[in-house]
Amino acid sequence: MSQPSSPTPQILGATDDGEAEAAIAPAAALDSEVGGRKKGWGLGAWLAAGWLILIVGSAILAPILPLNDPTAEVAQKRLAPFQPGGPLLGADANGRDLLSRTIYGARTSLVIAVCAIGLGLLIGGLLGLLAGYFRNWLGNSLVSLFDILLAIPQLVLALSLVSVLKGNPADTESFRLPVTLTLIIALGIVSIPLLARITRASTLSWSQREFVTAARAQGATHSRILFREVLPNVLPAMVSIALLGMAIAIVAEGGLAILGASVEPPTATWGTMIATGKTDLEEAPFIVWIPVAAIFLTATSLNYLGDVIRDRFDVRESAL
Amino acid sequence: MRLLARRLLQLGVVFVVVTFFTVWLISLVPGDPAVVVIPFDDPQETQRTAFREDNNLDRPIPVQWALWAKDFVRGDFGNYYTSTGTSPVSDRIGSALPISLLIVLYVQVFSLLVAVPLAVWAAYRSGSRLDKLLNAGAFGCISLPAFATVLILTYYLGVQMNWLPTEGYVPFGDGPIDHFKSVAIPVFALSLGQIAVYMRLLRSDLVATLQEDFILMAKAKGISNSRVLWRHALRPSSLTLLTVAGLSVGTLIGGALVVEFLLRIPGMGFMIGEAVLTRQYVALQSAVALIAIGFVLINFLIDYLYTVLDPRIRERSS
Numbered sequence: 143m144s145q146p147s148s149p150t151p152q153i154l155g156a157t158d159d160g161e162a163e164a165a166i167a168p169a170a171a172l173d174s175e176v177g178g179r180k181k182g183w184g185l186g187a188w189l190a191a192g193w194l195i196l197i198v199g200s201a202i203l204a205p206i207l208p209l210n211d212p213t214a215e216v217a218q219k220r221l222a223p224f225q226p227g228g229p230l231l232g233a234d235a236n237g238r239d240l241l242s243r244t245i246y247g248a249r250t251s252l253v254i255a256v257c258a259i260g261l262g263l264l265i266g267g268l269l270g271l272l273a274g275y276f277r278n279w280l281g282n283s284l285v286s287l288f289d290i291l292l293a294i295p296q297l298v299l300a301l302s303l304v305s306v307l308k309g310n311p312a313d314t315e316s317f318r319l320p321v322t323l324t325l326i327i328a329l330g331i332v333s334i335p336l337l338a339r340i341t342r343a344s345t346l347s348w349s350q351r352e353f354v355t356a357a358r359a360q361g362a363t364h365s366r367i368l369f370r371e372v373l374p375n376v377l378p379a380m381v382s383i384a385l386l387g388m389a390i391a392i393v394a395e396g397g398l399a400i401l402g403a404s405v406e407p408p409t410a411t412w413g414t415m416i417a418t419g420k421t422d423l424e425e426a427p428f429i430v431w432i433p434v435a436a437i438f439l440t441a442t443s444l445n446y447l448g449d450v451i452r453d454r455f456d457v458r459e460s461a462l
Numbered sequence: 463m464r465l466l467a468r469r470l471l472q473l474g475v476v477f478v479v480v481t482f483f484t485v486w487l488i489s490l491v492p493g494d495p496a497v498v499v500i501p502f503d504d505p506q507e508t509q510r511t512a513f514r515e516d517n518n519l520d521r522p523i524p525v526q527w528a529l530w531a532k533d534f535v536r537g538d539f540g541n542y543y544t545s546t547g548t549s550p551v552s553d554r555i556g557s558a559l560p561i562s563l564l565i566v567l568y569v570q571v572f573s574l575l576v577a578v579p580l581a582v583w584a585a586y587r588s589g590s591r592l593d594k595l596l597n598a599g600a601f602g603c604i605s606l607p608a609f610a611t612v613l614i615l616t617y618y619l620g621v622q623m624n625w626l627p628t629e630g631y632v633p634f635g636d637g638p639i640d641h642f643k644s645v646a647i648p649v650f651a652l653s654l655g656q657i658a659v660y661m662r663l664l665r666s667d668l669v670a671t672l673q674e675d676f677i678l679m680a681k682a683k684g685i686s687n688s689r690v691l692w693r694h695a696l697r698p699s700s701l702t703l704l705t706v707a708g709l710s711v712g713t714l715i716g717g718a719l720v721v722e723f724l725l726r727i728p729g730m731g732f733m734i735g736e737a738v739l740t741r742q743y744v745a746l747q748s749a750v751a752l753i754a755i756g757f758v759l760i761n762f763l764i765d766y767l768y769t770v771l772d773p774r775i776r777e778r779s780s
Contacts, residue, residue, distance in 0.1 A: 286472070286475070289472070289476065290475070290476050290479045290480070292712070293476045293479075293480055293754055293757060293758045294480055294483075294750065294753075294754045294757070295711075295712035295713070295715045295716045295753060295754070295757055296712065296713070296716055297713075297715075297716025297717070297719060297720070298715065298716060298719065298734070298750055298753055298754070299750075301719070301734065301738060302484070302487055302746060302747075302750050303487075303490075305738040305741070305743075305746065306487050306488070306490045306491055306743060306746075307490060307491075307492070309491050309492040309493055309498055309741075317492060318492045318493075319492075389605065393607040396607055396609060396610075397607070397609060397716070397717075397719070397720040400609055400720050400723060400724060400735075401719065401720060401723055401734070401735040401738055401739075402735065402738055402739045403738050416609070416613070420613065420724065423613065423616065423617055423621065424617075424621050427617050427621075430613055434610045434613060434614075437607060437610065438605060438606055438607075438610060441605040441606075441607070442601075442602065442605035445601070445604065445605050446601070
């Protein structure tokens with residue numbers, strides 16, 4: 143029989159020691175050690191990393207790649223993919239090149255996901271470290287803060303923030319933040335409690351280790367212990383949850399776009415490509431399938447790599 | 463009792479903070495909120511003045527919140543502002559909320575019905591090819607957003623096969639078959655991710671429980687495998703599942719918003735999406751507050767259920 147990943151079924155509910163993390167990041171709750179074998183850096187990880195490198199690389203290099211203008215009409219409307227002479231992945235309802243829209247869409251979608259999670263990690267990670275390290279009034283009040291933030295369903299919170307900050311797009315007089323920035327802020331705020339709770343759970347277990355006690359006995363300051371002793375050990379957990387968070391952010395952008403709360407046309411994101419393409423689902427479904435596939439592959443790759451890191455560094459939120 | 467009091471206090475704090483946030487939202491709108499909410503011609507400024515007065519926009523935010531909360535508790539959720547006049551938000555919520563609740567209920571029941579047997583099967587054959595297959599399948603399902611599943615199902619089952627309606631909602635009273643057909647795609651799409659999460663969670667808890675001495679004892683007594691699994695192992699393993707099922711209502715609500723909007727099902731999601739598109743912030747505010755309160759209440763109830771179900775928690779907290 144394999145070694146169980148969590149020693150006993152957890153007793154949950156009355157207190158908050160790490161049970162909610164599992165639910166917040168569904169993929170993090172997965173026990174990836176099927177049959178006791180760890181998920182190593184195998185074929186799956188190469189495929190995942192390869193896809194991410196391909197999509198990030200082409201997104202960065204988009205301006206110098208031989209691509210059509212993503213906002214210009216270059217082909218027959220709703221041209222199917224792989225037609226000789228046409229764009230490789232076909233054209234959308236406005237005759238715009240779907241390949242180039244997917245790549246330019248990746249630029250916006252990835253910038254939103256990476257910056258939002260970066261923002262969340264900076265704030266949430268710091269708060270999580272503090273909450274896990276100081277187990278006094280500070281830690282307790284921070285945990286309550288995370289609980290309050292978690293009380294509003296995440297997509298609903300992000301949706302309200304974006305739609306309110308966005309205001310009326312037709313109004314050119316009053317100052318409005320760029321919608322991309324609005325999305326970054328909204329998704330960043332939403333990700334704070336998620337990232338903070340995982341960081342806290344990991345900090346909680348590391349800061350009870352002998353080397354921390356040793357450092358304290360030697361008279362190290364709190365900040366030195368936190369950043370030099372605890373943080374390096376908590377980092378794998380933070381990175382793995384950040385990858386999962388990016389997957390969630392990419393999917394969330396898709397959802398927000400469908401609800402009409404993403405960037406304004408003609409700028410492409412994967413979400414807005416789905417939102418505008420869904421009216422053509424009957425006649426030209428490929429217009430939707432292409433961004434859907436891009437979101438699915440990217441989210442799967444991020445989830446998978448997050449899992450690989452978790453296993454490598456033995457991160458176990460659920461067992462804390 | 464002390465625990466209950468603490469949780470009730472927490473509930474109160476969450477309620478105040480969340481509703482305060484939703485009230486504060488309107489003041490975040492760039493420019494004049496009255497102009498943003500009422501963009502159409504309003505020559506005498508009658509609608510806009512009414513809007514400002516209704517929402518006490520000239521008062522400080524704490525006062526706004528107090529007045530809003532007073533109305534909210536009485537079931538006055540504010541108004542929609544259209545060029546033809548105002549209509550109360552509560553009417554829309556009254557018809558939209560039951561639909562969304564029903565869908566979330568269907569999803570939870572369906573996911574648990576599918577996930578529990580799969581988890582028991584996978585845990586029983588832990589390490590086998592079947593276990594690995596289920597694990598890989600679950601992994602894929604988690605990365606597939608519900609809106610993607612909806613689009614795929616709508617295209618293949620709705621457009622191509624013509625088996626299911628591609629949009630709209632039929633109430634149960636108008637024909638049970640049509641009702642279930644109209645909710646089949648959203649419920650299945652939302653369940654897929656839940657099934658994966660529940661299955662993996664319950665499987666790993668079950669694998670851990672199966673290592674315990676009392677299972678060995680039960681087996682030694684000659685109790686059949688299925689009885690050991692379903693009677694002895696499942697119950698202590700299902701506690702985490704209960705919490706996660708409660709917490710995932712939040713994710714589910716978010717997913718349901720998008721799915722309802724895509725399929726034009728007149729639930730809360732459709733209402734919120736519409737409110738966003740037409741910038742009806744008062745409606746948005748009430749809907750968000752209502753959802754947040756419901757979500758907090760559900761998790762409060764589950765926490766309480768826990769102390770009832772598991773005596774160990776009662777002891778620890780007293």
